Amino acid sequence: MTVATTTARERMLRAKDASRQIARLDDARKSEILHAIAHAIEAAAADVVAANADDLERGRTSGLSTSLLDRLTLDGDRVAALAAAVRDVAALPDPVGRVLEERTLDNGLQLTKVAVPFGVVGSIYEARPNVTVDIAALALRSGNAVVLRGGTAAERTNAALVRAMRDALSTQGIDPEAIQTLDEFGRDGARELMQARGLVDVLVPRGSAQLIETVVTESIVPVIETGAGVVHVYLDASAPVDRAREIVVNAKAQRPSVCNAAETVLVHSAAAERLVAPVVAALQDAGVTVHGDETVAALASGVVPADEDDWAAEYLSLDIAMRVVDDLDEAMAHIRRYSTHHTESIITDDPASLERFLAEVDSAVVMANASTRFTDGGEFGFGAEVGISTQKLHARGPMGLRELTSTKWVVRGAGQVRR
Amino acid sequence: MTVATTTARERMLRAKDASRQIARLDDARKSEILHAIAHAIEAAAADVVAANADDLERGRTSGLSTSLLDRLTLDGDRVAALAAAVRDVAALPDPVGRVLEERTLDNGLQLTKVAVPFGVVGSIYEARPNVTVDIAALALRSGNAVVLRGGTAAERTNAALVRAMRDALSTQGIDPEAIQTLDEFGRDGARELMQARGLVDVLVPRGSAQLIETVVTESIVPVIETGAGVVHVYLDASAPVDRAREIVVNAKAQRPSVCNAAETVLVHSAAAERLVAPVVAALQDAGVTVHGDETVAALASGVVPADEDDWAAEYLSLDIAMRVVDDLDEAMAHIRRYSTHHTESIITDDPASLERFLAEVDSAVVMANASTRFTDGGEFGFGAEVGISTQKLHARGPMGLRELTSTKWVVRGAGQVRR
Numbered sequence: 001m002t003v004a005t006t007t008a009r010e011r012m013l014r015a016k017d018a019s020r021q022i023a024r025l026d027d028a029r030k031s032e033i034l035h036a037i038a039h040a041i042e043a044a045a046a047d048v049v050a051a052n053a054d055d056l057e058r059g060r061t062s063g064l065s066t067s068l069l070d071r072l073t074l075d076g077d078r079v080a081a082l083a084a085a086v087r088d089v090a091a092l093p094d095p096v097g098r099v100l101e102e103r104t105l106d107n108g109l110q111l112t113k114v115a116v117p118f119g120v121v122g123s124i125y126e127a128r129p130n131v132t133v134d135i136a137a138l139a140l141r142s143g144n145a146v147v148l149r150g151g152t153a154a155e156r157t158n159a160a161l162v163r164a165m166r167d168a169l170s171t172q173g174i175d176p177e178a179i180q181t182l183d184e185f186g187r188d189g190a191r192e193l194m195q196a197r198g199l200v201d202v203l204v205p206r207g208s209a210q211l212i213e214t215v216v217t218e219s220i221v222p223v224i225e226t227g228a229g230v231v232h233v234y235l236d237a238s239a240p241v242d243r244a245r246e247i248v249v250n251a252k253a254q255r256p257s258v259c260n261a262a263e264t265v266l267v268h269s270a271a272a273e274r275l276v277a278p279v280v281a282a283l284q285d286a287g288v289t290v291h292g293d294e295t296v297a298a299l300a301s302g303v304v305p306a307d308e309d310d311w312a313a314e315y316l317s318l319d320i321a322m323r324v325v326d327d328l329d330e331a332m333a334h335i336r337r338y339s340t341h342h343t344e345s346i347i348t349d350d351p352a353s354l355e356r357f358l359a360e361v362d363s364a365v366v367m368a369n370a371s372t373r374f375t376d377g378g379e380f381g382f383g384a385e386v387g388i389s390t391q392k393l394h395a396r397g398p399m400g401l402r403e404l405t406s407t408k409w410v411v412r413g414a415g416q417v418r419r
Numbered sequence: 420m421t422v423a424t425t426t427a428r429e430r431m432l433r434a435k436d437a438s439r440q441i442a443r444l445d446d447a448r449k450s451e452i453l454h455a456i457a458h459a460i461e462a463a464a465a466d467v468v469a470a471n472a473d474d475l476e477r478g479r480t481s482g483l484s485t486s487l488l489d490r491l492t493l494d495g496d497r498v499a500a501l502a503a504a505v506r507d508v509a510a511l512p513d514p515v516g517r518v519l520e521e522r523t524l525d526n527g528l529q530l531t532k533v534a535v536p537f538g539v540v541g542s543i544y545e546a547r548p549n550v551t552v553d554i555a556a557l558a559l560r561s562g563n564a565v566v567l568r569g570g571t572a573a574e575r576t577n578a579a580l581v582r583a584m585r586d587a588l589s590t591q592g593i594d595p596e597a598i599q600t601l602d603e604f605g606r607d608g609a610r611e612l613m614q615a616r617g618l619v620d621v622l623v624p625r626g627s628a629q630l631i632e633t634v635v636t637e638s639i640v641p642v643i644e645t646g647a648g649v650v651h652v653y654l655d656a657s658a659p660v661d662r663a664r665e666i667v668v669n670a671k672a673q674r675p676s677v678c679n680a681a682e683t684v685l686v687h688s689a690a691a692e693r694l695v696a697p698v699v700a701a702l703q704d705a706g707v708t709v710h711g712d713e714t715v716a717a718l719a720s721g722v723v724p725a726d727e728d729d730w731a732a733e734y735l736s737l738d739i740a741m742r743v744v745d746d747l748d749e750a751m752a753h754i755r756r757y758s759t760h761h762t763e764s765i766i767t768d769d770p771a772s773l774e775r776f777l778a779e780v781d782s783a784v785v786m787a788n789a790s791t792r793f794t795d796g797g798e799f800g801f802g803a804e805v806g807i808s809t810q811k812l813h814a815r816g817p818m819g820l821r822e823l824t825s826t827k828w829v830v831r832g833a834g835q836v837r838r
Contacts, residue, residue, distance in 0.1 A: 113816075370831075
C-alpha cells in the first residue's frame with residue numbers, strides 16, 4: 001500500500017470541483033477527450049502490463065484462484081481492447097442535454113426538463129481492471145467525474161491505468177481530478193465513499209452478490225443495485241420441444257458465468273413427459289449438470305437430486321436446477337419466491353399464458369420465447385453497459401449512458417409570481 | 420398504544436402480497452376504488468374527528484406546540500377536504516402501462532419499456548393526518564400497495580382514516596391488506612420499515628429535515644429524499660427594481676412555511692445601491708425580518724446582522740438572509756456552498772447571465788425571472804404532488820404520480836437465441 005498524500009475525502013472534494021468543468025463539456029469535446037484517453041492507455045501499455053505483473057505476483061503469493069488471476073491479467077492485447085472500448089464509448093451519442101419534457105403553463109412560464117450529468121459517479125468493484133477504464137469512460141461520456149474503488153488485488157494495475165487517464169485529461173486542458181481512485185485507502189476508502197453523500201451523487205457496485213449486499217446495506221450515497229441473477233426459464237404446457245431445448249441450452253450454456261444465464265428451468269406438469277427428457281439430454285450434451293426434483297429425476301437419467309439451496313442458487317457455472325410445477329400459477333409463485341427479479345422467460349405458444357407471464361412476473365426484463373442471454377446493454381442497442389439494475393428506482397434492467405444522467409427543470413419567466 | 424396483533428414485518432408481507440392485485444387493476448377500476456375511499460372517509464367523519472379529539476388531548480397534555488396542534492387538527496371541513504383530495508387523485512391519468520420506449524432488434528426481438536407500479540410504497544412522516552390519506556391515494560392510483568408510518572401524535576386519527584380506507588377496499592372486493600399502518604409499533608415500526616428491503620420498494624420520508632436525514636441515513640430500502648429548501652433568489656446587475664421586489668416578496672412572504680419559499684437573497688454588487696433599499700423596504704412592509712451582511716445593513720435600515728448560520732438557515736418563517744456578492748460567479752459559489760439544491764432563481768435582463776445561471780446552477784429547479792414558489796407539483800401541472808425530490812436518482816424536483824412508477828422491459832421473441 002502506497003502512502004497516500006491526500007485523504008479520501010479530499011480526493012472526492014476535488015472530484016466534485018472538477019465535475020463542474022466536465023458537466024459543461026459539449027459532445028465533441030467529450031468525444032475528443034475519450035480518444036485522448038484511449039491513446040494514453042495504449043501509450044502506457046508497457047507500464048500497465050508491468051504494474052499488472054506486480055499485482056499478479058502478489059496474487060499468486062496470496063493464493064488467488066486461477067479464475068481471479070485470469071480476470072486480473074492484462075497483456076498487450078487486453079490493454080488494446082481497453083483502449084478500443086473507450087473509443088466505442090466515445091462514438092456513442094451524448095446523453096446530456098436531451099429535452100425530456102416541455103410545457104408552457106397558463107401563466108406563461110416555460111418549463112423544460114433536461115437531462116444533466118449526475119455530477120460525481122462512484123463505483124466499488126472487484127479485481128477487474130477493465131472496470132476501471134469502462135466506468136471512467138462511461139462517466140466522462142455522460143458528463144460526470146468519477147471516483148473509483150477497485151479491488152486491492154488490482155491496485156497497481158488500476159493505479160497505472162488511472163495515471164494514464166489523468167495524464168490524458170491534463171494534456172487536454174481538463175482538470176485531472178475528475179478521475180479519482182481510492183484504492184490506496186483499502187477498506188477505509190470504500191467506507192468513506194459509501195458515506196460521501198453530498199459529494200458523490202450515485203454509487204454503482206459491480207462484483208459479487210456479497211459486495212453488492214455490503215454496498216446496499218452500508219451506503220448512504222444512493223446506490224444502483226446491479227447484478228445477481230437467479231434467472232428462470234418456464235416451459236409452458238404448449239412449449240414446442242425444439243424451441244424449449246434450444247433456448248434452455250443457450251440460456252444456460254452459451255456463457256454460464258454471467259448474470260443473465262439461466263439458473264432454473266420450470267416445466268409445466270402437462271408437458272413434463274414430453275419435454276423433460278429431451279431438454280435434460282440436450283443440457284447434458286452441452287456439459288451441464290441438471291439438479292432436478294423427483295419428477296425430473298424420474299423422467300430423465302443422470303439427474304442430481306435438487307434441494308432448497310438449488311432453487312435459490314446463482315450457480316454461474318454449468319449447473320442448472322429443474323423443477324416440474326403444476327401450472328403457470330405455480331411457476332410464477334416459484335419465481336416470486338426465488339427470483340432476483342433480473343430476467344425470466346416463458347416458452348409457450350399459448351397467447352393467454354404468454355400475456356399473463358409478461359404482465360404478472362415482476363422482473364427487470366420479462367421475455368417470451370427468447371433466451372435470457374439477451375438481457376444486455378449491448379444486445380438492447382445501448383452500445384455500452386454500466387450494469388444491469390435489479391432495483392426499481394431510477395433504472396431497471398440494462399443501463400446505458402442515459403442511466404448515468406439525472407434531470408433538471410429549467411423554468412423561464414417574465415416576472416411571474418404566485419397568487 | 421394499542422396492542423398489535425400482527426408484527427410489523429407480517430403487515431409488510433401482507434402488503435406485498437396484496438400489491439399484486441393492485442398492480443393489475445385497470446385505470447377505471449382504480450378510479451372507482453378511490454371514489455369508494457373518498458366516500459368512506461366522509462362516512463367515517465364523526466369517528467375520525469372523535470379519534471382526532473383523543474390525539475389532540477394527548478397532544479395538549481404532552482405539550483405539543485400550537486402549530487403542531489393546528490396541523491394535527493381535523494374538523495368536519497378538513498375531513499371533507501381529505502375526501503375531495505382523493506377524488507382529485509382519482510381524476511388524474513393512470514401512470515401505469517405507458518410505453519416509454521419501443522424497438523425491434525435486427526434479430527426480430529421486440530422490446531418495449533413500460534411503466535409499472537413499484538409494488539409497495541412506504542412513507543414515514545410526521546403528525547399530519549392528511550399525509551395518511553394523500554400518500555395512500557397516490558400509491559393506489561399508481562398501482563401500488565402502501566405502508567404508512569405516521570407520527571405517534573396522530574396515531575388514533577391515522578388509525579381511523581386507515582380503517583375507513585381499508586373498509587372501502589373490502590367493499591370493493593380488494594384485499595384491504597394493500598393499506599397498512601405501522602403506527603402502533605412506534606419507533607420499531609419505522610426501523611422495520613427502513614430495513615424492509617425486498618418487501619418495500621421505495622420509501623418516501625415527509626417532514627422535518629431531521630426526519631429526512633434519519634431515513635436517508637438508516638434506510639436500506641431505496642429512499643427518495645424530499646424537502647429541505649435553502650432556496651436562493653439572485654438579483655443580477657441588470658435586475659429591474661420592480662421585478663426584483665415583486666419576486667423576492669412573493670418568494671418569501673406568500674407562504675413562508677413551505678420548502679419552495681426563498682431563504683436567501685443575493686445581490687450583485689453593481690446593483691446593490693439601486694436594489695437593496697427598495698427590496699428590503701418591501702420585505703419589511705410584508706412583515707419580513709431581513710438578516711443582512713454589512714453592505715446590506717449599510718444600504719437599508721432595520722437590518723439584523725447576518726452570520727454564517729443565516730446563510731445555511733431554512734427559516735420557514737418571515738425571515739430572510741441577504742448578502743451582496745461581487746458578481747454572478749460569487750453568487751453561484753455561494754449557492755454551491757449553502758443551497759440544498761431545491762430551487763434557485765435569477766432575476767436579470769442579461770441573456771448571458773441568465774443562460775449561465777440556468778446551465779451551471781445544479782438544483783432540481785433553476786429559474787429565471789420567476790418566483791421560487793412555482794416549484795410545486797400542482798403548479799407544474801402534475802395534478803398532485805408526492806413531494807419535491809432534492810436527490811438526483813429516479814426523480815428530481817416536484818414528483819407526481821409518474822414518479823411512483825418503475826419500468827419493466829418486455830421482450831417478445833420467436834425462439835431467438837444468442838450467438
